[in-house]
Amino acid sequence: MKRVLSIAVVLVALITASAATADDGAGPLGVTVTARASRVGVLVPAGRAGRLPGGHFCTASVVGAPRRDLIVTAAHCLGGDGGLLFVPGYRNGRAPYGEWTVRRRYLPRGWVEGRHEDSDVGFARLAPRGGVEVQDVVGGNRFTTGTATGATAVTVTGYPDARETPVSCTAKPAAHSRTQQRIACPGFSGGTSGSPWVNGDGQVVGVLGGHDQGGTTPGVSYSVVLGAEARRLYREAAGDT
DSSP states (O other): OOOOSOSOOOOSOOOBOOOOSSSOOOOSBTOEEEOOOSSEEEEEEGGGTTOOTTOOOEEEEEEOOTTSOEEEEOGGGSOSSSOEEEEETOBTTBOTTOOEEEEEEEOOHHHHHHOOGGGOOEEEEEOOBTTBOHHHHHOOBEEOOSOOTTSSOEEEEEOOTTOSSOEEEEEOOEESSSSEEEEEOTTOOTTOTTOEEEETTSEEEEEBOSGGGGOSBTTEEEEEOOOHHHHHHHHHHHHOO
């Protein structure tokens, strides 16, 4: 889980973003703003159903899949045996698009066998609500692998533990290593693990996690460079019956 060395979180800028039909509108580069996000939400222990405030611990987002029931997050957010809920668009204790039960988790072999930071991406399938799938309610971004690091700016959207509203920041990623990328955005503290990195074409090209499980300071965050392992895992999760 994204760890921070200081409890205090200082946002360089915190302004209210207007509501938008799509999730993540690009703002000034490197500035963190309050966001509205329908496809991005929080992970919450199942035991907190109906008691959401203060209970979220990671971020996840809906990605397009044939069965329309798939979310992506960091692998380290899906550990443990307890049940989980996904709450898209969570805001100030409210679940405007409902609370969705995680029914199956998918973790890469590199994470299961060795907690390798280069494998810190995971997927989960959600149970339908009233016969309706989550993607039918909020839509889904396209999960895309093989994109060159820093080819375009991305918007990162997530939920810090200390906040009950999401934040987002648009900036250009840089290479941390051959298998890891990083982005400089203030205010991405504990709870933002699993936040999607979405480019201007609506593609998820990163997931906050990886090196130091996302980073040790709120100003610099990391993601696995999405490659063959992430592609195989997506295909398994999206095609599994």
